[in-house]
Structures are given as structure tokens and as C-alpha cells.
Amino acid sequence: MLEKIGPELRQYLVANNREELPFNRIERGWIYASAKKENNYEGFGTDRDIYAHQHIFINNAMIPYKIEEDHPNTLDKSFIPCAKVMGAYNKRKRPYRPASIINVSAMSFGSLSAKAIESLNKGVKKANAYHNTGEGGLSPYHSYGGDVVFHFGTGYFGVRNDDGSFSMEKLVKLVQANPFIRAVEIKLSQGAKPGKGGVLPGSKITKEIANIRGVKVGKDVLSPPNHSAFSNVTEMVDFIEAIADATGLPVGIKAAIGKLEQWEELANIMKTTNKGPDFITVDGGEGGTGAAPPSFADHVSLPWVYGFSDLYKLFKNKDLTERIVFIGSGKLGFPAKAAMAFAMGADCINVAREAMMSIGCIQAQICHTNRCPSGVATQSKWLQNGIDPTLKSERLAQYFKTFRKELTEITHSAGYEHPCQFKMRDIEINVDDHNLSKELARTYMYNKTPVPFTSMKDLKECVYLGGDYNKPNP
Ligand SMILES: Cc1cc2nc3c(=O)[nH]c(=O)nc-3n(C[C@H](O)[C@H](O)[C@H](O)COP(=O)(O)O)c2cc1C
Numbered sequence: 001m002l003e004k005i006g007p008e009l010r011q012y013l014v015a016n017n018r019e020e021l022p023f024n025r026i027e028r029g030w031i032y033a034s035a036k037k038e039n040n041y042e043g044f045g046t047d048r049d050i051y052a053h054q055h056i057f058i059n060n061a062m063i064p065y066k067i068e069e070d071h072p073n074t075l076d077k078s079f080i081p082c083a084k085v086m087g088a089y090n091k092r093k094r095p096y097r098p099a100s101i102i103n104v105s106a107m108s109f110g111s112l113s114a115k116a117i118e119s120l121n122k123g124v125k126k127a128n129a130y131h132n133t134g135e136g137g138l139s140p141y142h143s144y145g146g147d148v149v150f151h152f153g154t155g156y157f158g159v160r161n162d163d164g165s166f167s168m169e170k171l172v173k174l175v176q177a178n179p180f181i182r183a184v185e186i187k188l189s190q191g192a193k194p195g196k197g198g199v200l201p202g203s204k205i206t207k208e209i210a211n212i213r214g215v216k217v218g219k220d221v222l223s224p225p226n227h228s229a230f231s232n233v234t235e236m237v238d239f240i241e242a243i244a245d246a247t248g249l250p251v252g253i254k255a256a257i258g259k260l261e262q263w264e265e266l267a268n269i270m271k272t273t274n275k276g277p278d279f280i281t282v283d284g285g286e287g288g289t290g291a292a293p294p295s296f297a298d299h300v301s302l303p304w305v306y307g308f309s310d311l312y313k314l315f316k317n318k319d320l321t322e323r324i325v326f327i328g329s330g331k332l333g334f335p336a337k338a339a340m341a342f343a344m345g346a347d348c349i350n351v352a353r354e355a356m357m358s359i360g361c362i363q364a365q366i367c368h369t370n371r372c373p374s375g376v377a378t379q380s381k382w383l384q385n386g387i388d389p390t391l392k393s394e395r396l397a398q399y400f401k402t403f404r405k406e407l408t409e410i411t412h413s414a415g416y417e418h419p420c421q422f423k424m425r426d427i428e429i430n431v432d433d434h435n436l437s438k439e440l441a442r443t444y445m446y447n448k449t450p451v452p453f454t455s456m457k458d459l460k461e462c463v464y465l466g467g468d469y470n471k472p473n474p
Contacts, residue, residue: 284330
């Protein structure tokens with residue numbers, strides 16, 4: 001019995017503020033308070049050991065960036081759109097500038113409850129962010145009007161033929177019928193279980209899930225480790241181009257990083273053919289999942305900083321970074337960590353578990369059992385009763401707004417207008433002594449390509465800006 005209730009006893013009574021993983025009490029508390037617009041400050045100074053190994057320092061400017069009266073951030077302190085436009089370089093028909101640099105990462109209806117998905121979708125609409133569908137297809141709960149990135153993996157849920165193969169016809173129909181889909185993401189892998197297929201047990205396949213995913217009620221469905229639509233890097237690029245041509249949307253890939261040979265091949269193909277993904281989402285090995293074997297979650301693929309730095313360097317060495325929007329995910333939903341990610345070359349952040357926490361997840365870590373006590377990661381109607389999407393969507397939106405406001409303030413403190421201006425030398429990582437603490441550039445051995453940023457005003461006037469900013473008033 002003690003073994004069973006041990007985690008709860010430790011979480012609430014024994015563990016200190018900075019001890020727990022994946023997210024410690026201070027991190028969770030910051031998300032909860034930000035989402036509720038409560039006081040998220042701490043008094044008396046930091047309780048962190050700032051001399052600890054791997055601690056991040058952001059170098060502030062002597063005189064911070066000053067915002068003038070007519071600056072977009074004077075009116076809206078949380079306005080930070082992406083500084084790059086997805087699909088601009090490849091001249092897609094419908095390029096997209098995400099109107100928020102923080103967005104909801106891939107999580108399916110099926111792994112999350114209907115009420116949770118509805119709260120996230122209504123929340124991104126309020127925060128002018130986007131909502132990534134996850135692998136489980138586009139559900140009615142993704143369709144409350146927030147920008148959507150349609151994501152699919154090897155199961156091609158929602159866009160598959162009866163034999164499980166990919167259907168371009170279904171994807172085109174889906175995109176045409178749902179103009180709020182602004183981009184398509186092909187999942188190659190995710191940090192928690194790269195290269196691992198999965199089985200969706202028949203017992204979990206209700207009529208509703210079967211309809212959305214295009215599978216049969218009550219019958220086990222296999223998500224194989226490999227895609228059947230392509231089998232090598234050249235074919236993958238052709239597949240990306242075919243989707244972009246047929247839908248007009250920017251197309252990206254999501255992956256956790258390990259070996260680099262095939263990425264090198266991709267970069268070479270992009271260089272020679274002038275084709276390729278419009279965005280790349282790099283997921284860290286510390287990333288979350290609805291369910292994964294610990295051997296995978298703990299050991300397969302690199303943590304975000306190592307994976308991202310390896311990948312960015314590779315694309316930078318081939319002069320390709322400017323045409324790709326880099327998205328980072330893996331516990332990056334905290335302003336200082338995001339500043340570091342931007343300094344390393346990320347253009348946007350995706351958050352999954354942080355978004356779950358903002359709508360009530362208590363990190364019970366039992367997403368795989370269907371018994372999530374907060375109603376976020378379960379299909380039990382009874383457990384979902386605790387979620388009021390009107391309230392929870394406010395919470396998600398408020399978390400995003402607070403996050404963006406704090407990131408903007410950190411950016412100004414470093415003397416910049418937009419976080420895309422962070423450079424590797426602006427952030428240091430502690431390796432135990434200031435003489436040894438290294439700027440990111442020396443730690444990861446590259447400098448990021450400057451993002452061609454003009455001003456926040458220009459971003460605000462951009463015709464490709466997502467969210468509701470440039471939509472005519474109804
Ligand atoms: C409940 C849950 C479901 C997820 N489902 C997917 C998925 O369908 N496809 C995918 O690529 N990643 C999926 N992920 C991974 C997240 O999108 C994200 O990449 C990862 O959790 C890192 O972000 P985080 O640290 O902010 O949680 C899922 C994560 C969680 C927690």
C-alpha cells in the first residue's frame with residue numbers, strides 16, 4: 001500500500017521545491033499561478049543554487065531596450081509573433097506566420113480528453129497561438145477556430161485509406177473543409193519514444209474515435225515504426241513537396257535527434273534541389289508522451305540542447321537556416337529556457353505538458369492508465385466532468401500571455417526588441433566557475449544565423465500573420 005501511495009506522499013509532503021521530475025514544484029507553481037493570473041513572483045530572491053552545473057545566465061544590457069509609445073508592446077505586452085514566415089522561402093500558396101512564439105504541441109484526441117482538447121483549442125484562439133492536433137486526426141474539439149497545425153504519424157489517422165496507407169485525397173479535402181488548418185507536420189519521431197511504433201487497443205476505440213481516425217470500432221490499430229508513404233530521405237522530400245503542392249500549406253517534419261547522417265543527406269538534398277521542409281520541430285529526449293516504455297523515454301535520443309545544437313549547426317554549415325522555421329519542444333515552456341532556445345536558433349516553442357498543467361494537470365504521471373484524476377488525459381466521461389472548457393481555455397490563454405510578457409521583459413532587459421535577436425553570446429551556461437562558464441557559442445560551437453528581423457510593427461502588419469490580429473471584425 002505504501003508503494004502505491006508513496007508518489008503522492010512524496011509529491012505533497014516530502015519532496016523539496018526543486019526536487020521532482022519532470023517538473024518540480026516551483027515550475028508547476030509558476031505555470032499554475034501564471035495561468036490563473038495570480039501573483040507568480042517569489043520573494044526574498046532566488047532559492048536556486050545559481051552556481052550549480054548547467055545553470056543558465058542571461059546577460060542583461062547596461063541599458064534595457066526602451067519601448068516607445070506607439071510600439072506594439074505598449075498596447076499589448078504579450079505580443080510576440082514568430083519572426084519568420086513558414087513557407088515563405090518555398091513560395092507555398094498559403095504561407096503562415098505564427099502569431100505567437102509559444103504554441104500547443106502535438107497531443108491527440110484519444111490521449112487527451114475531449115474537454116481538454118476543447119479547452120486547448122479555445123485557449124489558443126484567445127491567445128492567438130496555434131494548436132497542433134497530434135497523431136489522432138482532426139476532431140470536432142480541435143475546431144473552435146484557433147489556428148491548427150495538422151499533424152500525422154505512421155498511422156495516418158484521419159487521412160488514411162482502409163489499408164492504413166496515406167490518402168492525399170483525404171488530406172486535401174480536410175484542409176479545404178477546415179481553413180483554420182495553417183500548416184501540416186509529418187511526425188518522424190518524438191523524444192519520448194523515437195522509432196517506436198504503437199498499438200491503439202481496440203477497447204479504446206469508441207465510435208467517435210473510429211470516425212475521426214478512420215479506423216474500425218473495437219479493433220486493434222497498429223502505428224508502425226516506419227512510414228509507408230516514403231522509405232528514404234529523397235522520397236520524404238518528394239512527399240513533403242507533394243503535400244505542399246496539393247494543399248498549398250507549409251509542410252514541416254517533427255523529430256527527436258540522434259544520429260546525423262540522414263539529416264546531412266536531407267540538408268544536401270535541400271541544397272541541390274532547393275526543396276524541402278518549411279519547418280523542423282526538434283523534440284528533446286526529455287519530451288513527454290501519453291505512454292512509452294521507460295527504456296525508450298529514459299535513454300533513446302538526445303536531450304533538447306544537444307540534439308538541437310547538433311542539428312542547427314549542420315543546417316547552418318550548409319547555409320540553410322534562413323529558409324527553415326525551427327521549433328523547439330522539450331520542457332521549454334519557461335521564459336528563461338525559451339530565451340536560451342531562441343539564442344540557439346529556435347524561432348518558436350511548442351509546449352505539451354506545460355499546456356496540460358495550465359488546464360489542470362497535476363503531474364499524476366498516469367496518462368497511460370485512463371485514470372487521470374484531473375480529467376485531462378482520460379476518456380472517462382466522469383473524470384472529465386471536472387473540466388470547464390470556458391474557464392480552462394482562459395487559463396491556457398493566460399499562461400501563454402504571461403509567458404510571452406515575461407519573455408518580452410527578459411528580451412528588453414538584454415537590450416533587444418524581439419527574442420529572435422538573442423545571440424549565443426547573450427547566454428552562458430555554468431560549468432562551475434565563471435572562468436569556466438561558457439557562452440553558448442563556445443559550449444555548442446556555432447553561432448546562430450541572424451534572423452532578418454525589422455520591427456514588431458512590421459510583424460504586426462504582415463499579411464501572413466496568424467491568430468485573429470488581421471482578421472476583419474465580425
Ligand atoms: C499526453 C501526450 C501526448 C502526446 N502525443 C504526441 C503525438 O501524438 N505526436 C507527437 O509527435 N508528440 C506527442 N507528444 C509529445 C509532445 O508533443 C512534445 O513533443 C513533448 O511532450 C515535449 O514537450 P513538453 O516538454 O512541453 O511536454 C505527446 C505528449 C504528451 C504529454
